Amino acid sequence: MLVEHHMDLVMSVCHDVVVLDFGKVIAAGTPEQVRDNPLVTEAYLGADVPAERPARRRARWPGHERRRRHPAGRGPQLRLRPGAGTAGRHAHRPRRDRHAVLGANGAGKTTLLRTLSGLLRPTGGRVLFDGADLRGVRVERLVRRGLAHVPEGRGVVAELTVDENLRLGGLWRRDRADARRAQDEVYQLFEPLARRRRHAGHQLSGGERQMLALGRALVARPRLLLLDEPSLGLAPRVTAQIMALLRQLCDSDGLTVLLVEQNVRSALSVADQGVVMSLGRVVMATPAVQLRDDATLRHAYLGF
Amino acid sequence: MTATQPPDVSTVAPRPATPSPLRRLWPGPPGTAGARGSTLLRHLILAVLAGTAVVLVTNQLAPYQNLQVARVCAFLCVTAGYTVLVGLNGQLSLGHGALMATGAYTVALVQQGFEEGAVQGRWILPLSLLLAVGVTAAAGLVIGLAAARLRGPYLAGVTLAVATLVPAITTIFTDVFNGEQGLRFPMETPPAFLGAYFQPERWLAWVALLAALLTMLLMANLVRSRFGRSLRAVRDDEVAARLAGIHVARNQVLAFVVSAACAGLGGGVYAVLTATVAPGKFALDLSLFLLMAIVIGGLGSLAGAIWGAVLLVALQDLPSLITETFTLPSGLAQRLEGNLALAVFGLILIVAMLVAPGGLQGAARTLTARLRPDRRAARR
Amino acid sequence: MDRFLFLTFDGLSTGAVYAAFALALVLIWRAARLVNFAQGAMAVATAYVGYAVVSATGSYWLGFGAAVLAGLALGALVERVLMRFVGHANPLNDVIVALGLVLLIQAVLGIVFGNEYRPAAAPFDTDALSVGGISAMSPYDLWVLGAVLAVVVLLGLLFTRTPIGLRMRASAFAPEVSRLLGVNVGRMLTVGWALAAAVGALAGMLVIPTGLGLHPHAMDLVFVIAFTAAVVGGLDSPAARWSAACWSA
């Protein structure tokens, strides 16, 4: 018996496949049967994000009125040159505001983000942000330059309260008043958090933790947001809400988002640009629309 | 690198019922029973060779050097078992000095009992050592049972308390243990057939050597046995070990008992070497020095245990060596005496940990690997 | 009954010192996940500094301040030049380096000051005050209790009420996340060590006048008791630690 996430492997090795989703068997049969099951596709790729914005109210990027627009009217430019990262990657120049990095387990997506934010040291190449090389800049300084990274597993400090977690996000800022404001805005944006201010991080649900991690990153008023698997372990509806919010944040402001996702469909529903990685390399970078709509392409690069 | 192609499922044919491929992935030579037999044999040959070599060497040594050989062997009994516990099973005990004390006091009390009863015989020594192993193993069981629920610094804390409590017990039950002054029993003398002028220290070295070889032999086989593998499994991942069918708590308790038994034997031999025991010999520093010895030797490695045992003995001679080597003005000399050696030792510890955290054995391994051209080529 | 009361009061101030020392151990445990076996030796070293200042200036309070400052400096120094470079792959490495440091510090103290007990003056009378014919606590005991209480309250405020306290807690619990949020985790570690060593120095200054005097090994027993108390009480639960410290006293 094999418990696996990686579909390539599963398809090549197994005769019988059973797919579980939240503890329920949603499909069983030969690999072919399973692959064609729409429920499986949804579980794996995620449901389509609803087209309309959340009805309650317009999501607002905290402080977007005050934010200085980037001179080019866009977010900062991110360059990845060949050789960057552990195995060397193809050149990749995202030119839009939202980039989804896609790929199977072990493709190097998380490594890419960790290299960008300096948690890992690149073996070669450069990491340019706003034209400046980020190599050699200490991780804790990057947030001052406008780069926020929400790590995989959400990174909520479980021992601290919601309020302390949020405060932590703005501690580095000299403008205490604005940090305070940003914090209030996050509470407005994520109402569940406001209700649980005094609760410790470990008392929150998965969705609340994701909100908290995202909100905490926003308190820093970043220009580039690196998001690692925000949908991991979340109910599809919560994922949808978060994706919608991301889209709004980018639209309403010059925030550039680099999103790492396994949940391909929801990621592509948000992204302008899709970047596919495999075995540590960027194998394709193309507009998200193309990846989303072209089944052959998706099939070829993402295994479905 | 090209894009990953979707798999062609049709080519995957049903496989015939062959033995699980996992079987082949499992490391180890084919034919397990035969392999184990040969391991035992290999270790046995190695032990006999090593023993013969050391015996030959002891014949050439002066009394004091033989005593040092004996001391190394006594400490080796302890460090071998200790390194298995800390290095392979991942349980940090700071109480092994106290376990040595248990063995040592058992030997002393047994021998004193026979002395008072005017019983003599060459069997008293092996019997008292056997009892020392038994009693210490029982003490190890008690501590191990408590320790099986504790991890990391908590275990260290409890065993540290043991290390300070056991010497204190001797001052509380003064009638039995004679407080700080400890117990004395008759010196072990060479058997008559070796001749009246046989060097007593050489005989002591042989006794200690036998104990050390026995311990090393048992430990070497244990490390490569099923039990040894489960020790490592528990250290690396308790949950995985549990899933693999290992009874984690039992495994840990057993590791503690085995290691305690070794400490008991070592402590017993150590007591025999001087024919005395006293709580001051098994104070907290001994436990800490034992730990340093196995860590500097290289945790979890039996060869490292030898390094550690040698280090422990060398350490005792360091102070006099340093003060003899340098002649200093008397005022300064008084302050340097003793202190300088400790300072040097502390510095060595720190530097060793920073430069060679794998211990001496790790450093030796790296060095030999570097010196061997074939390995180097293979690495490129 | 008199004696019982006396022992209770006597135990209270001794327990407070042990608790303060245990607190120093816990501070480093929380900040760096290691038990600082050199805590006792470091505290003795700072006490030597303190008493050197006392004998030079004649003022206990200057010496006391100097000891605490020396604690801050020594803690930061040990973290910056030593512990930072220890490989943390094996937690034992920290233990060994700390033990090496113990030997080194005690030997250096022995070389510089000699291996003899030096008198350590107490700032207050150590004679017990008599309340209704029962000798209860001495002014010195009161000072000890007050000082420890003040330290605990101040540390509590520091950790819960100030940005640096929040930073320290965050970097202890989740160092990587904290770095991503702009917290200089390395610096927080240094601050943690400095604070812990200062608390240890304070405990040393409080306990040494009640013992045999100033000596390179003066804190050995205190360390063992405090460590046992800290572990029995739970390195991660402050309330239990207090009761354990009082119990062990």
Add this chain to the structure above:
Amino acid sequence: MENHASHRTPRTRGHRRPRAAGRASACANDEKQAAENVPGVTDTEVVIGTHQPLTGPAAAGYAKISVATKAYFDHVNSKGGVNGRKIVYKVMDDGYNPANTDNVVRKLVLDDKVFALLGGLGTPTHTNVLEFVKAQKVPDLFVSSGSRNWNQPDKYPTTFGWQPDYTVEGKILATFVKKEFAGRKVCHFGQNDDFGRDSLAGVEKVLGPVAAKQTYTPTNPQVGPAIGALKAAGCQVVISASIPGFTALAMGQAAGQGFKAQWVVSNVGADYTTLARQLGDKKVILEGLLADNYLPMANDAANPWIQEFTKIHQQYNAANPLDGNAVYGYSMAYTFVQALLAAGKDLTREKLVGAVRKGGFKGPGLTPFRYSDNVHAGYSGVRMNKVSNGVQSYFGPTWTTDDGDGEVKESTETPNAPPADAIPTT
């Protein structure tokens, strides 16, 4: 090698093991050693050794004894040594840890091949090497401790004590207390080893059971509870067998608890200079302290012995104060030189042991030695002293007794004058 083999053959015949080659060389070594001259003695040198707590918790004060002993030997060597031999005094640090004592004594005897051991310090430490010393037949002179262990000529024929043993001292202190504090409640405070036990035994021989007795462990400075118990028992006189650190601690605690009793302390822990140093500002509580001693007081500048010792001290040991520890070291070294002289020019271990057994040494001490063929104990008594106005000085008679049931009597010994340069001539 060949000649040795011929000696050996009859002894080992029939028991030979296969490893003949190895054994042959082994026995050659052994016999060569046995045939050698007296260890540690040449025409120009005699090497002796000792174990001392130069570091560790017992180093306080006691570390200065061996320094003084060495200074005295330097002095003697500068005047030509003893019988033309210079004394080489090897001092090994054992940190008061018995495990180290084992090691350093074996190193001294087996490796450095010392002629004799002199003044090994400490009861728990030296107890550990008795069996070894006996097996090696090394003269083990003047152990620096008042335990009665050293006085077992049948069991340990080469070991000798030097200072008055704790039972002798206890008997004399108790006799004094019985006389001066008749009717008072007398209690005992002691170290929980031979020191405390032997002292208590001596006290109870004279006084009968004491009203209360408490002990302390030298590794634990918490003496509060023990002192509290003595106070609770209503003690009016406390006879204390404690080392200096604990005398100071106990008296400090007693003052702290408002426990006002007369302290009568063993000479081991009653050196005023040491106590005052430790108590600092609180040294006033030492006023009226009663203690005993058997050597000239270090502060007695009029004493001819102290005058001689001061000269030696200034030349060879100026870095340290001339206190009780230094006087101890000088006096013991003086006795050793006497024994060495008495052993004669053709020095052997047997002769040295014989010379001490013969006894009759006269030196700085106030009482005679007890050495004889069946007594290996040193000084036979003490004299009381008292601290007044910060000065510790003798008063009253000198008493002597034995460690058995012998009565305590006043000594008739007249003080000896030191020889020229304080170097014995006979």
